[in-house]
Amino acid sequence: VHPVESGGGSVHPGDSLRLSCAASGFTLDFGAIGWFRQAPGKEHEMLGCIDNRDGSTFYENNVKGRFTISSDMPKNTVYLQMNSLEPEDTAVYYCATDADAVCPPATKYEYGYWGQGTQVTVSS
DSSP states (O other), rough: EEEEEEEOOOEEEEEOOEEOOOOOOOTSSSOOOEEEEEEESOOOOOEEEETTTTTEEEOOOTBBBBBEEEETTTTEEEEEOOOOOOOOOOOEEEEEEETTOOOSSSGGGOOOEOOOEEEEEEEO
């Protein structure tokens, strides 16, 4: 089970970016898939999740309305569309999952399989 993130980069405030989480070694109905980020000096922060078994999604309040999580089942890939990016969104972004994981999880530790992360930098 190996989630693989991609799509990070350097953008300006107000720009949009779409991150991908490719499911390697598992399918999107393995369990819920969550998106997280870690800014320098801070702990991992959950952004939201998707459960492809019932199509449900969840977003944390600080990204609701700006970020959208979606799935492409044939491509076995989950996306994080990020709009109106701000410098405060600068972080390493991760996707994570686990067998029969739920969305939202009680804690991020319910997701035991994490990708290597992709860097997003927002600056003028």
